[in-house]
Amino acid sequence: MKKESINKAKLGAFVLIGTTCLILGLYFIGSKKNIFHSTIDVSANFNNVGGLMEGNNVRFNGINVGTVSKVTAIADTLIKVDFTIDEESTKYINKYVVASIGTDGLLGNKLVNIAPGKKGNQPLKEGFVLHSINPVQMESGFRTLSASNENIKMITNDIKGITGKINSNNSILNLLTDKSLSDNIRNSAVNFRLANNNTAVITGNLSKIVQDIKSGRGSVGALLTDTLFSGKLNQTIVNIQAISDSVAIISGNFKTISKKLENGSIAIGTLLTDTSFIQNVNKSMENIKQGSRGFSENMEALKHSLIFKKYFKKLKKGPKPLE
Amino acid sequence: MKSTILKDFLSETGDLTRFTMSFFREAFRPRYEFSEFLKQCYVIGNKTLPLVGITGFIMGLVITIQSHPSLKAFGAESWLPSVVSVSLVREIIPVITALICAGKIGSSIGAELGSMKVTEQIDAMEVSGTNPFKYLVVTRVFAATLILPILVVLSDAISLYGAYLGINLKQVVSFDLFTNQIFEKLTFSDVLPSIIKSYFFGFCIGIIGCFKGFYTINGTQGVGRSANSAVVTATFVVFIIDLMAAQIADIFQIT
Numbered sequence: 034m035k036k037e038s039i040n041k042a043k044l045g046a047f048v049l050i051g052t053t054c055l056i057l058g059l060y061f062i063g064s065k066k067n068i069f070h071s072t073i074d075v076s077a078n079f080n081n082v083g084g085l086m087e088g089n090n091v092r093f094n095g096i097n098v099g100t101v102s103k104v105t106a107i108a109d110t111l112i113k114v115d116f117t118i119d120e121e122s123t124k125y126i127n128k129y130v131v132a133s134i135g136t137d138g139l140l141g142n143k144l145v146n147i148a149p150g151k152k153g154n155q156p157l158k159e160g161f162v163l164h165s166i167n168p169v170q171m172e173s174g175f176r177t178l179s180a181s182n183e184n185i186k187m188i189t190n191d192i193k194g195i196t197g198k199i200n201s202n203n204s205i206l207n208l209l210t211d212k213s214l215s216d217n218i219r220n221s222a223v224n225f226r227l228a229n230n231n232t233a234v235i236t237g238n239l240s241k242i243v244q245d246i247k248s249g250r251g252s253v254g255a256l257l258t259d260t261l262f263s264g265k266l267n268q269t270i271v272n273i274q275a276i277s278d279s280v281a282i283i284s285g286n287f288k289t290i291s292k293k294l295e296n297g298s299i300a301i302g303t304l305l306t307d308t309s310f311i312q313n314v315n316k317s318m319e320n321i322k323q324g325s326r327g328f329s330e331n332m333e334a335l336k337h338s339l340i341f342k343k344y345f346k347k348l349k350k351g352p353k354p355l356e
Numbered sequence: 357m358k359s360t361i362l363k364d365f366l367s368e369t370g371d372l373t374r375f376t377m378s379f380f381r382e383a384f385r386p387r388y389e390f391s392e393f394l395k396q397c398y399v400i401g402n403k404t405l406p407l408v409g410i411t412g413f414i415m416g417l418v419i420t421i422q423s424h425p426s427l428k429a430f431g432a433e434s435w436l437p438s439v440v441s442v443s444l445v446r447e448i449i450p451v452i453t454a455l456i457c458a459g460k461i462g463s464s465i466g467a468e469l470g471s472m473k474v475t476e477q478i479d480a481m482e483v484s485g486t487n488p489f490k491y492l493v494v495t496r497v498f499a500a501t502l503i504l505p506i507l508v509v510l511s512d513a514i515s516l517y518g519a520y521l522g523i524n525l526k527q528v529v530s531f532d533l534f535t536n537q538i539f540e541k542l543t544f545s546d547v548l549p550s551i552i553k554s555y556f557f558g559f560c561i562g563i564i565g566c567f568k569g570f571y572t573i574n575g576t577q578g579v580g581r582s583a584n585s586a587v588v589t590a591t592f593v594v595f596i597i598d599l600m601a602a603q604i605a606d607i608f609q610i611t
Contacts, residue, residue: 037395040394040395040398040402041394043398044394044397044398044402047398047402047405047506048401048503048506050510051505051506051507051509051510052506052509054509054510054512054513055505055506055509055551058509058513058539061535061539062542062543062544062547064539066543088543
């Protein structure tokens with residue numbers, strides 16, 4: 034009998050523990066679904082809910098605040114989503130919040146995201162219809178991504194060509210990487226700096242010279258500032274002009290003379306232009322040459338003649354010395 | 357030969373149906389054998405709990421360890437508590453518990469009633485004015501029907517603890533986070549159908565065990581055959597009921 038009562042107690046414990054486990058499990062599940070909290074029912078309309086189902090979570094700034102209670106189509110392009118929100122959470126949610134449909138992670142369940150909208154103090158009330166943003170369609174996203182991929186492909190091809198050109202021997206990059214060029218540029222810069230310095234010095238000197246000239250110092254200054262000299266210079270220029278006029282007249286005369294010479298209208302012109310005269314002169318010169326050769330022969334014969342032989346010997350010996 | 361097997365099968369099905377109807381007829385009619393019912397509850401519940409608990413713990417641990425690499429391949433290790441808890445609560449633990457009970461309870465009821473039948477104790481009870489059906493069958497079937505869901509709930513709890521330990525073998529998950537994750541994903545539609553089908557499992561195990569034992573023939577050989585037949589039939593029926601439960605849940609969108 035005692036054993037039987039112990040068995041009954043054990044059975045009671047078994048049943049109680051089992052029932053408690055079941056009740057606790059159901060309570061925890063229910064509390065996660067906001068069944069044991071006071072809630073308010075609100076709704077939002079979407080064009081496309083992307084597979085949202087009853088029981089999906091509702092999140093406000095990432096915190097679970099409720100669950101989707103009903104999804105119904107109210108028009109051909111309008112879906113009404115009813116959801117319950119934990120009343121305790123509504124003190125932070127005003128009526129300007131915006132509902133959107135998202136995904137828990139990349140491949141997770143669909144859910145309704147509630148994001149804060151305009152600032153305001155009017156709290157969310159039972160039966161309110163929230164503003165909504167329609168979900169991004171994966172298909173359209175992939176379509177855009179495909180077009181972007183094509184563009185990226187073309188751009189990368191272009192970049193490939195550009196980098197090939199940059200790396201080629203004829204590119205400007207080689208010039209940029211050439212050490213001798215950089216040395217030259219550095220030297221040029223040094224020279225340029227030196228030239229700059231020199232220029233500064235020269236400019237200073239020039240400035241001094243200009244100052245001196247302005248103040249009449251030095252020969253140039255004296256020249257430029259001396260009024261007497263300028264008068265003389267003017268006179269000289271006038272004289273030069275008169276001389277040049279005379280030269281022009283003389284050159285005109287020379288021109289006339291040369292024309293006359295060409296035409297042979299004067300004696301010298303005739304001499305210079307007459308070809309028969311030149312031939313005659315040549316002939317005369319030939320005759321003189323022949324005549325001089327004959328005279329030379331005659332003189333040689335005279336030297337050997339008896340009459341003048343003695344004279345030539347005497348001439349050869351030279352004058353008789355004085356005693 | 358074929359026609360004999362079919363005839364036997366149909367005949368047995370008919371007998372089982374009649375037996376079940378007798379159960380319902382006797383179950384709600386006084387007098388109630390409450391003391392025997394509690395005794396059977398103790399035998400079926402408390403005596404089976406260690407076996408069911410150990411099995412549940414091992415199943416939770418093993419399912420978690422086996423699921424870990426697959427989920428890790430997808431980078432979804434954080435989903436392990438949710439995935440394991442749903443699969444354990446929805447399907448694995450109810451079926452495993454039912455199969456163990458079919459083996460343990462079904463065989464014990466079949467053998468007990470069978471031996472009572474062949475030793476004519478049942479006939480003696482009838483002669484002494486005790487309704488054997490009420491005393492032996494109704495109490496056992498009720499006990500099996502009501503205790504099996506409790507066994508399933510306890511086994512669920514133990515298996516989830518096993519899953520918690522299994523997860524912490526590979527990664528560090530706090531108990532709070534684990535319970536949050538499993539209750540986040542579990543819904544009433546996961547828990548309630550599994551509890552409801554457990555009642556059917558318990559009822560079938562009880563009624564088949566009693567039926568096989570109650571109609572035992574051919575002496576002590578028949579007792580062994582009855583016990584064996586009770587286990588086989590109950591196991592088979594458990595799977596049939598599980599299939600039907602899945603179909604009904606699908607039809608009513610309880611997923």
